[in-house]
Amino acid sequence: MLRYILWRIAAMIPTLLVISALVFTIIELPPGNFFESQIAELRAQGETVNLQEIEELRHQYGFDRPPVLRYFHWLGGMLQGDFGYSFEYQLPVSEVVGDRLWLTILVSFVTILFTWLIAFPIGMYSATHQYSWSDYGLTFLGLIGIAIPNFMLALILMYFANIWFGTSIGHLMDQQYLNEPMSWEKARSILSHLWIPVIIVGTAGTAGMIRRLRANLLDELQKQYVMTARAKGLHPFRTLVKYPLRMALNFFVSDIGSILPSIISGAEITAIVLSLETTGPMLIKALQSQDMYLAGSFLMFLAFLTVIGVLISDIALAFLDPRIRLQGRSTK
Secondary structure (H helix, E strand, C coil), rough: HCCCCCCCHHHHHHHHHHHHHHHHHHHHHHCCHHHHHHHHHHHHHHCCCCCCHHHHHHHHCCCCHHHHHHHHHHHHHHHHHCEEEEECEEHHHHHHHHHHHHHHHHHHHHHHHHHHHHHHHHHHHHHCCCCCCHHHHHHHHHHHHHHHHHHHHHHHHHHHHHHHHCCCCCCCCCCHHCCCCCCHHHHHHHHHHHHHHHHHHHHHHHHHHHHHHHHHHHHHHHHHHHHHHHHHCHHHHHHHHHHHHHCHHHHHHHHHHHHHHHHCCCCCHHHHCCCCCCCCHHHHHHCCCCCCEEEEHHHHHHHHHHHHHHHHHHHHHHHHCCCCCCCCCCCC
């Protein structure tokens, strides 16, 4: 096991290097750059453009050098903790992300907890009461949750909140705290607004997890070892939890590789609809404006979390399921 873990950690280095090269190449592929886009936008608005100032910025950040040199400069800066400069916000990337990163982590983490707390009891109940009226009802609700896009649910909730209560559910906090430093009042305002995006974003994930958990549990409950445990008089709940549920959790553990990056990226479209102060809308805006250092830093962080998540899921699966072996031993 230790040898496997060390080998996987060593393999992460070339993997991330290849991903960094691909990210830089993809960002460079569209014609032009941030400065050319800014010049075109200013001219379209009828404003004067200081070409000398733009040229100085191009030289300062190496846009007059070949892309290969800029790539190695960007890569070397990231290794030293310098993620570059955001041209859109005219601040270092680390300062631009700031509170948005922690707010995104908070929303995503609470959403994941909400999904697990709702999905596991319902999935277990639905599997153990197959083809009952409650199973049909929960299945119907799950299909509705999967079918309705998050952004549409956000629009519906915003409409009815305005009609019924006369309130706006946009943003993660009250307006007076948007650009203020963190305080107890701001934290309470965030917590009071947090449940809205958690319910909206968690709906589809909860519905999907219920369906997968039910399907996996039904498959395990039909196996011989469960029938043997029942024949020996083992308590039904203990029979369910001790073996079938444990085996059915394989899909849940394997999803860690996708859960970790989703903590940072979040539900971008829903965040735009609700005007949430998270990193998803910022990433989309950075890609649209070709703010390459901000967009590249986001994408590299997501790649890093994906690689870490896959490693964690592989190790956790080996501990969870004794049938999985990471040493590569041959079986007879």
